[in-house]
Amino acid sequence: MPLPAKAFQRWLNGVAPDTSTADICRVSGVKRTTLAQQLVRGKVAETTVVSISRAYNINPVAALATFDTYSDLASSSLPPSDKELVSQIATVDLLRAVIVRTAPTGSTGTESMDPCQPELSPPPHATSVKNWVDAIDDGELRHRVSTATGVAPQNYSAQLTANRLAPELAVATSRAAGVGLAGGLVATGLVTEAEAGWPRGARQAALDRLSDGDLAALSGERLQALGKTLRRQEQDQEQTERIWENLV
Amino acid sequence: MIEMLQWTTLIASGAAALSRIPNLVRRKNRSIFYALALLTLAILLSIDGPYLAIDALLGGANVANLLLRFIIFGAIFFLALRIAAGFGDSRGIQLIRGRTGMLALGLISTVLVVCFVLMDTSGSSAGLVHVAAKNQQNALLVEYYGAAGRAYPAYVCLAILPGMLRAIRSPLPALLRMSAALLAVGSIAIPLSLLFPLVPPGLGFLRFIVNYTAILCFVVGLALIWVASGRAGRKHRPLPAERH
Numbered sequence: 001m002p003l004p005a006k007a008f009q010r011w012l013n014g015v016a017p018d019t020s021t022a023d024i025c026r027v028s029g030v031k032r033t034t035l036a037q038q039l040v041r042g043k044v045a046e047t048t049v050v051s052i053s054r055a056y057n058i059n060p061v062a063a064l065a066t067f068d069t070y071s072d073l074a075s076s077s078l079p080p081s082d083k084e085l086v087s088q089i090a091t092v093d094l095l096r097a098v099i100v101r102t103a104p105t106g107s108t109g110t111e112s113m114d115p116c117q118p119e120l121s122p123p124p125h126a127t128s129v130k131n132w133v134d135a136i137d138d139g140e141l142r143h144r145v146s147t148a149t150g151v152a153p154q155n156y157s158a159q160l161t162a163n164r165l166a167p168e169l170a171v172a173t174s175r176a177a178g179v180g181l182a183g184g185l186v187a188t189g190l191v192t193e194a195e196a197g198w199p200r201g202a203r204q205a206a207l208d209r210l211s212d213g214d215l216a217a218l219s220g221e222r223l224q225a226l227g228k229t230l231r232r233q234e235q236d237q238e239q240t241e242r243i244w245e246n247l248v
Numbered sequence: 249m250i251e252m253l254q255w256t257t258l259i260a261s262g263a264a265a266l267s268r269i270p271n272l273v274r275r276k277n278r279s280i281f282y283a284l285a286l287l288t289l290a291i292l293l294s295i296d297g298p299y300l301a302i303d304a305l306l307g308g309a310n311v312a313n314l315l316l317r318f319i320i321f322g323a324i325f326f327l328a329l330r331i332a333a334g335f336g337d338s339r340g341i342q343l344i345r346g347r348t349g350m351l352a353l354g355l356i357s358t359v360l361v362v363c364f365v366l367m368d369t370s371g372s373s374a375g376l377v378h379v380a381a382k383n384q385q386n387a388l389l390v391e392y393y394g395a396a397g398r399a400y401p402a403y404v405c406l407a408i409l410p411g412m413l414r415a416i417r418s419p420l421p422a423l424l425r426m427s428a429a430l431l432a433v434g435s436i437a438i439p440l441s442l443l444f445p446l447v448p449p450g451l452g453f454l455r456f457i458v459n460y461t462a463i464l465c466f467v468v469g470l471a472l473i474w475v476a477s478g479r480a481g482r483k484h485r486p487l488p489a490e491r492h
Contacts, residue, residue: 236419246334248477
C-alpha cells in the first residue's frame with residue numbers, strides 16, 4: 001500500500017513550504033501528471049517521496065520513516081549482514097572475483113586482472129531481489145511474511161521472480177527476518193546503499209571475506225539459476241517462433 | 249439478427265482469406281489460405297440465397313449440401329493441423345493426421361454419403377429443411393446426416409482443444425494467449441453442435457449462434473496471431489528467411 005496523500009501533503013509542506021507543485025516536479029523530475037494522479041487517487045508512490053527527498057537533499061530512508069507505515073525505519077540501525085551484502089553483488093562481478101582469485105599470480109598481465117579491481121556495479125542487479133530474500137531466508141521467512149502482510153505466497157514469489165518487491169513488503173520481509181529494515185529497499189533499487197546507511201565498500205569487503213570455496217559455490221548457484229532462467233526464456237521464444245512459422 | 253451474424257462471419261472469413269493472398273504468392277503456409285477460402289465458401293453455402301443459387305447450378309438435388317459438408321471437413325482439417333503445429337501440440341497432430349483421424353474421417357464420410365444417397369433429396373432447400381419435412385424416413389436420415397456432418401469437425405476440435413488450453417496458461421505473449429483462448433472457445437463450441445438435436449425447436453436460433461460464433465472465434469483468433477506477429481516483427485525478426 002502506497003502512502004496516504006494527506007500524510008504526503010503534510011510531509012511536503014515540511015520539506016518544501018510555499019513551493020508550487022510545478023516547481024517540486026521540476027526539481028525532483030517527478031512527472032506532474034503522475035503526481036497529480038497519485039494525489040487524486042489518495043495514494044502516493046514511495047518512489048515519488050524518494051525522488052523529492054533526493055531533490056531537497058534529504059535522506060530518502062529518513063523521509064520514508066516519517067510516514068506511519070515506515071516509522072520503524074528510523075529506529076533500525078542494524079548493519080547489513082555479509083550474506084545480504086554479497087547477495088547485492090551482480091553475478092558478473094562474482095564471476096570476475098572467481099577469475100581474479102583463481103588466476104595464477106603474476107601470470108595474468110591483462111588489465112582486467114589488475115589487483116586494483118574495477119568497482120562493483122551498484123545494486124540492484126538482475127536477480128537482486130530474489131538473491132536478497134534467499135540470503136536472509138531461514139526457510140520459514142516467506143511463510144512469516146505472508147502471515148504478517150496477508151499477501152499470498154504465490155504472489156510474493158511472483159514478485160521475487162520478476163525482481164520486484166513492493167517497498168512495504170520489502171520492509172516487512174526485513175522485519176520478519178530480523179535484519180536491517182532498509183536492506184530490501186536497496187535490493188529493489190528504491191534507495192542506494194549509501195542512503196540505506198551501508199558503509200562504503202561494505203559489499204567489496206564482504207566479498208573479500210568470502211572463502212574461495214564459498215565464492216565458487218555461490219557463483220555456481222547463481223550461474224545455475226541464470227541458466228534455468230535463460231533456458232526458460234529460450235523455450236518461450238521457441239514456442240512463439242513455432243507459431244510464427246506455422247500460422248503466419 | 250441471424251442474417252447479420254451470417255454475413256458478418258462471411259465477411260470476416262473472406263477478408264481473412266484475402267489477407268493471406270500475399271503469403272499465398274510467397275508460398276508461405278499456403279494451407280491457411282486454402283482453409284480460409286474453403287471456410288468462406290462453406291459459409292456462403294450455408295446462407296439461404298447463395299445456397300439456392302449454387303444448388304440450382306448443381307441440379308437442384310441438394311448436392312450443394314453434401315459439397316458443403318466436405319468443404320467444411322477440408323477446411324477444418326487443414327486449419328486444425330496448422331494450429332496444432334503452431335502451438336507445438338504433436339499429440340493433436342497425431343490425432344488428426346494419424347490412423348485414428350483418418351479412420352474417423354473415412355467412417356464419417358461414408359455415413360454422410362450413404363445417408364445422402366438414401367434420402368429423397370430433390371428440391372433445393374438450405375439446411376435440408378424441406379427434405380426432412382417430406383416423410384419420416386427422410387427426417388430420420390437428415391438427422392443422421394446432420395450428425396455425421398458435425399461429428400468430424402467436433403472430433404478435430406476436441407483433438408486440438410487440450411493444446412489450446414495449455415497455450416492459454418503458457419508464458420506466451422498476451423496476444424497469443426488471447427488468440428489461443430478464442431481458438432479454444434471455437435473448439436468447444438463446435439463439439440457442442442453435436443447436441444443440436446436436443447435443442448428444443450423454439451430455441452433453434454441457438455444453433456446459428458453456436459455455429460457462427462465458433463467460426464468467428466477461429467477467424468479472429470488467427471487474425472490476432474497475425475497482429476501479434478506484426479507487432480513482434482517491428483521489434484525483432486529472428487526468422488532468417490521466408491520458408492517454402
